[in-house]
Amino acid sequence: MSSDLDWLKGSAPPIITPFKDGEVDLDAYAGLVEFQLGHGSHCILVNGTTAEPSTMTMAERNRTVDTAIGIAKGKVPVVAATGSQSLAETKELTRHAVDAGADALLIVTPYYIRPPQRGIIEYYLDVTRDYDTPWMIYHIPGRAAVSVTLDTVKELKDRSPTFVGMKHAVNDLGFVTECLDAFPDYRIFVGLEELSYPKLCIGAVGLMNAVGNLRPDLLSQMCEAAWAGDMKTGRDLHQRLLELNQSVFFDTNPIPIKYMMKRMGLMPTNEHRLPMMPATPELEKRLDGVLERAGLI
Numbered sequence: 001m002s003s004d005l006d007w008l009k010g011s012a013p014p015i016i017t018p019f020k021d022g023e024v025d026l027d028a029y030a031g032l033v034e035f036q037l038g039h040g041s042h043c044i045l046v047n048g049t050t051a052e053p054s055t056m057t058m059a060e061r062n063r064t065v066d067t068a069i070g071i072a073k074g075k076v077p078v079v080a081a082t083g084s085q086s087l088a089e090t091k092e093l094t095r096h097a098v099d100a101g102a103d104a105l106l107i108v109t110p111y112y113i114r115p116p117q118r119g120i121i122e123y124y125l126d127v128t129r130d131y132d133t134p135w136m137i138y139h140i141p142g143r144a145a146v147s148v149t150l151d152t153v154k155e156l157k158d159r160s161p162t163f164v165g166m167k168h169a170v171n172d173l174g175f176v177t178e179c180l181d182a183f184p185d186y187r188i189f190v191g192l193e194e195l196s197y198p199k200l201c202i203g204a205v206g207l208m209n210a211v212g213n214l215r216p217d218l219l220s221q222m223c224e225a226a227w228a229g230d231m232k233t234g235r236d237l238h239q240r241l242l243e244l245n246q247s248v249f250f251d252t253n254p255i256p257i258k259y260m261m262k263r264m265g266l267m268p269t270n271e272h273r274l275p276m277m278p279a280t281p282e283l284e285k286r287l288d289g290v291l292e293r294a295g296l297i
Contacts, residue, residue, distance in 0.1 A: 005134065005164055005185070005187060007077055007103075008043070008077060008079075008103070008104055008134065008164065008165075008187055008205070008206075009042065009043075009187070009205040009206045009223070010041070010042025010043055010205075010206045010207075010220065010223045010224075011040070011041050011042050011043070011206060011207045011209075011212055011216060011219040011220045011222075011223050012041065012042065012043035012044060012045045012077075012079055012189065012206055012207065012208050012212075013036055013041055013044070013045060013207075013208070013209065013210070013212025013213055013216055013219065014045040014047075014048025014049065014050040014051060014081070014208055014209075014210060014212070014213075015029070015032050015033065015036065015044060015045065015046060015048075015050070015051060015068070015213065016032065016050055016051055016052075016210075016213055016254050016257060016258055016261065016267075017029065017047075017051040017052055017053075017056065017064065018032070018267045018268075018269070018271070019269075019271040019272065019273060020268070020269065020271065021271075022271075022273070024056065024060045024063065024064065025268075026063060026064070026067050028267050028268065029064055029067055029068075030067055030070075030071050031266075031267075032213070032266065032267065033067070033068050033071040033072065034071060035216070035266060036076075036212075036216050037071070037072065037075055037076065039216040039217045039220075040216055040217050040220035040221070041076065041212065041216045041219075041220055042076060042077075042206065042220060042223065043076050043077045043078070043079055043103075043206070044068050044072055044076055044077070044078045044079065045079045045081060045106065045208050046064055046065050046068045046078060046079070046080050046081060046102075047061050047064060047065065047080065047081040047082070048081045048106070048138075048208060049108075049140065049143060049169075049210075049253065050210040050213065050253055050254045050257060051064070051081075051254075052254065052272065052273065052276060053081065054084075055272075055273040055274075055276065056273075058089060058092060058093055061082075061093060062093065062096045062097075062100075065078075065080050065096065065097050065100050065102060066100055068080075069100055069101050069102065077103035077104060078101075078102050078103055079102065079103065079104045079105070079106050079136075079208075080093075080097035080100075080102035080104075080105055080106070081105075081106040081107070081108065081138065082094040082096075082097050082105055082106070082107055082127075083106070083107040083108030083109070083110070083138055084108075084110075085110050085111050085112050085113060087110075087123060087126065087127070090107065090110075090123075090127050091126070091127055094107070094127055094128070094131070097133075098131050098133050102133065103133070103134075104133060104134045104135065104136065104164070105128070105131075105133055105134070105135040105136065106135070106136050106137075106138050106167055106208075107124065107127060107128075107135055107136070107137065107138060108138035108140065108143075108144060109137065109138065109139065109140070109141075109144045109146050109148060110123060110144070110146070111143060111144035111145060111146070112144075112145065114145050114146050115146060117148075117149055117151070117152045120146070120148065120152060121152055121155055121156060121159075124137070124156060124160065124163070125156070125159060125160055128160060128162060128163070129160070131162065132162060133162065134162050134163075134164040135160075135162055135163060135164065136163075136164060136165040136166050136167060136187065136189070137153070137156075137163075137165075137166040137167070138166075138167045138169070138191075139166050139167065139168050139169060139170060139191075140167075140169040140170065140191060141170055142169070142170065143169075147170070148166075150175070150178050150179065150182065153166070153179055153182070153183075154182060157182075157183060164186070164187050165186050165187030165188055165189070165205075166179065166186070166187075166188055166189070167188075167189045167190075167191045167208050168188055168189070168190060168191055168192070168199070168204070169191030169192050170191075170192065171192060171194075171195065173195065173198060173199065173202065176188055176199055176202060176203070176204065177202060177203075180202070180203045187205050187206075188203065188204040188205060189204065189205065189206045189207060189208045190204050190206070190207045190208065190209065191208050191209065192209075193209050193210070193211050193241070193245035193246075193248055194245055194246075196209060196219070196222060196238065196241075196245075197222060197226070197234050197235065197237070197238035200222065200223065200226035200234070201226060201231075201234070206223055207219050207222070207223060209245075210248050210253050210254060210257050211241065211244050211245055211248055211257075213254075213257050213261060213266075214244060214257065214260055214261065214264065214296065215241065215244065215294075215296075218237055218240065218241055219241075221233070221237055222234055222237040222238065222241075225237065243290055243293060243294065244290060244294055247260070247286075247287060247290045250283060250286060250287065251279065251280075251283055252276070255272070255276065255277070255278065255279050255283070256279065256283065256287055258270035258271075258272065258278070258279075259278065259279040259283070259284055259287055260287050260290070260291055260296075263287070263288065263291055263296075263297055264291065264296050264297060
């Protein structure tokens with residue numbers, strides 16, 4: 001496992017993709033990266049689930065990677081999510097991200113096809129074997145319809161010197177504990193809002209949470225409280241974020257997030273691509289109440 005990875009930690013919000021008249025709005029995207037840099041985020045995550053990458057072309061995904069790296073300018077690490085259900089697409093997206101200068105890679109388990117564990121192992125090794133860039137599994141069985149086992153993690157650790165960790169987006173604290181017991185330096189990022197602080201307390205190094213699009217400052221503060229052993233501050237932030245965390249899942253992510261970002265003036269429109277749809281009037285009213293109680297509008 002790669003060493004000297006202290007830089008790969010903290011809050012790394014998965015930035016949403018703004019669309020305008022059916023096209024990716026790269027100017028608005030650049031503004032969102034600047035917003036993260038100005039509000040304390042420790043890293044940037046490009047093309048995570050919240051970015052709706054499955055609705056984007058490979059060229060569009062590559063352009064958002066280029067934009068984020070160009071805006072970040074080394075101020076914070078940029079993690080590029082390069083996974084797809086297609087091996088060929090994943091390899092091309094990964095090649096571009098590495099060539100563009102991404103600091104780390106996040107690769108989702110191949111979704112829809114429900115591969116066996118031996119297929120997952122060979123898939124990851126095939127994608128990453130030619131690069132020195134550290135890479136992580138994106139473990140999100142609720143979307144991908146497949147889980148990664150501890151034995152798979154162990155074999156990847158033994159066979160890939162650049163394999164360093166996982167974004168863990170499932171309600172399973174036990175699996176996190178097992179991974180950290182087997183590999184004390186394993187980099188686990190939390191991908192499920194409701195378990196952010198609990199997972200930080202047992203050894204996760206950071207957060208990759210959609211709600212970081214709304215309150216990057218609070219998520220960064222939560223990470224720093226955990227690092228300092230300040231449990232009271234961490235618990236207070238956990239409770240303060242409770243309703244915002246819940247609101248992310250009032251509808252399929254990122255439908256609520258995009259509407260709330262529009263209401264906060266962070267982006268001009270909450271446009272989606274089919275089959276995703278904007279928030280309904282009923283959902284808008286519910287989310288307005290969340291934002292008002294959080295003091296964000």
